[in-house]
Amino acid sequence: MTGKHILVIGGGIGGLTVATALAQKGFKVTVIERSDGSGVEGVGISQQANVVRALATLGLARDYLDAGFAYDTVEIYAPDGSLVARTPSRSLIEGFPAAMGIPRRVLLEVLSNSATAAGAEIRRSTTSASLEQDGAMVHARFSDDSQGPFDLVVGADGIYSQTRRLLFPDAPTPQFVGQAVWRYNLPRPSGFDALHVYNGPTGVGLVPMSRAEIYIYATTPEPDNPDYPLEGLAARMRTKLAGCAPAIRAIAEQITDDARVVYRPLEAIFLQGPWHKGRIGLIGDAVHATTPHLGQGGGMAIEDAVVFAEELARHDDREAAFTAYYRRRFERCRYVVEKSLEICRGQLGKGPLVDNAKAGAEMNTLLAQPI
Numbered sequence: 001m002t003g004k005h006i007l008v009i010g011g012g013i014g015g016l017t018v019a020t021a022l023a024q025k026g027f028k029v030t031v032i033e034r035s036d037g038s039g040v041e042g043v044g045i046s047q048q049a050n051v052v053r054a055l056a057t058l059g060l061a062r063d064y065l066d067a068g069f070a071y072d073t074v075e076i077y078a079p080d081g082s083l084v085a086r087t088p089s090r091s092l093i094e095g096f097p098a099a100m101g102i103p104r105r106v107l108l109e110v111l112s113n114s115a116t117a118a119g120a121e122i123r124r125s126t127t128s129a130s131l132e133q134d135g136a137m138v139h140a141r142f143s144d145d146s147q148g149p150f151d152l153v154v155g156a157d158g159i160y161s162q163t164r165r166l167l168f169p170d171a172p173t174p175q176f177v178g179q180a181v182w183r184y185n186l187p188r189p190s191g192f193d194a195l196h197v198y199n200g201p202t203g204v205g206l207v208p209m210s211r212a213e214i215y216i217y218a219t220t221p222e223p224d225n226p227d228y229p230l231e232g233l234a235a236r237m238r239t240k241l242a243g244c245a246p247a248i249r250a251i252a253e254q255i256t257d258d259a260r261v262v263y264r265p266l267e268a269i270f271l272q273g274p275w276h277k278g279r280i281g282l283i284g285d286a287v288h289a290t291t292p293h294l295g296q297g298g299g300m301a302i303e304d305a306v307v308f309a310e311e312l313a314r315h316d317d318r319e320a321a322f323t324a325y326y327r328r329r330f331e332r333c334r335y336v337v338e339k340s341l342e343i344c345r346g347q348l349g350k351g352p353l354v355d356n357a358k359a360g361a362e363m364n365t366l367l368a369q370p371i
């Protein structure tokens with residue numbers, strides 16, 4: 001099918017990766033992204049060896065690794081701060097590290113540059129006003145009143161995907177899971193070069209994401225899904241960490257600027273049914289948005305993108321391509337969403353508390369399998 005014109009709706013992690021992968025395979029690609037690119041959170045995300053491997057298939061691993069902070073070790077701590085395990089993570093490619101922390105904004109820059117370099121056109125501050133499929137094409141009209149025919153469309157428009165709603169109006173909607181995550185960037189202490197994860201009902205972690213910075217995250221029960229005012233957010237985050245290990249309480253003293261606290265209620269969705277209809281397919285959070293307990297949501301979107309492009313390039317028949325993509329992705333993404341929710345339920349006291357060392361080891365073994 002190479003040579004066809006593909007519209008990608010959403011220029012986030014999955015959309016920019018699929019634009020790169022498709023353009024590299026000879027498709028003509030147009031990406032539309034609702035935002036102008038200025039509002040991306042400055043906090044980081046963590047990613048594992050499977051993501052390094054997926055980006056390496058697109059020739060991006062070096063740029064990606066240079067832009068963040070690579071590490072090979074995870075330290076697991078008990079709630080009282082005692083070290084439970086210091087586990088080396090396994091790299092999946094010779095000469096490359098096993099895991100990464102990277103500011104989300106910087107990751108999007110790397111992916112945006114790669115999409116453009118591969119030949120994709122990226123139109124920011126643009127959404128689709130309508131999409132209509134006939135037997136031969138998808139006719140798109142955009143928010144700036146321009147329009148065009150496309151051979152195929154990829155909905156990579158995230159957890160609140162309009163494309164998903166258009167294709168499957170009766171599909172489930174994202175569900176609040178009773179928890180929220182608090183994040184804050186801090187200077188990287190000298191020698192801090194591993195992911196630190198704390199077991200316990202408040203899940204806390206410290207992630208190196210550049211030579212200069214780490215970020216702290218904390219998942220807390222927020223059963224009423226409160227809408228906290230900006231004023232006082234830093235003090236509130238410190239209070240949430242007050243029962244944590246001494247090392248975390250000490251670090252929390254640096255959380256002082258309300259405007260730099262990133263607070264986010266956690267939601268999840270997993271689409272059991274098909275991930276495409278006609279000429280329109282879905283990838284990433286649009287079909288499987290996970291809570292961040294395994295740090296794999298972005299990773300699954302990146303892997304989706306690689307597989308999606310491979311299958312479209314491999315098949316002349318689009319139905320066969322979409323079905324092959326779905327079959328290769330379904331179980332892996334379902335595992336990530338469900339295991340993350342299991343950790344979440346354990347932290348909320350609604351299920352057994354999951355040991356982070358065991359969960360991490362299980363995830364690494366499973367996701368080391370080829371995609």
Ligand SMILES: Cc1cc2nc3c(=O)[nH]c(=O)nc-3n(C[C@H](O)[C@H](O)[C@H](O)COP(=O)(O)OP(=O)(O)OC[C@H]3O[C@@H](n4cnc5c(N)ncnc54)[C@H](O)[C@@H]3O)c2cc1C
Pocket residue numbers: 009010011012013014015032033034035044045046047126127128156157158159161162181264283284285286289290291292295296297298299300301
């Ligand atoms: C608090 C939190 C922490 C996380 N931490 C991690 C982590 O550590 N590691 C990790 O791998 N993952 C993490 N994730 C998950 C990760 O952020 C997502 O899985 C990932 O961003 C999904 O990529 P995506 O491209 O599907 O969606 P997104 O990255 O959300 O991109 C969707 C894009 O579509 C655009 N858009 C939406 N609607 C339209 C429209 N109608 N027209 C045009 N554009 C549109 C949006 O502006 C956005 O840019 C975390 C998620 C959360 C909520």
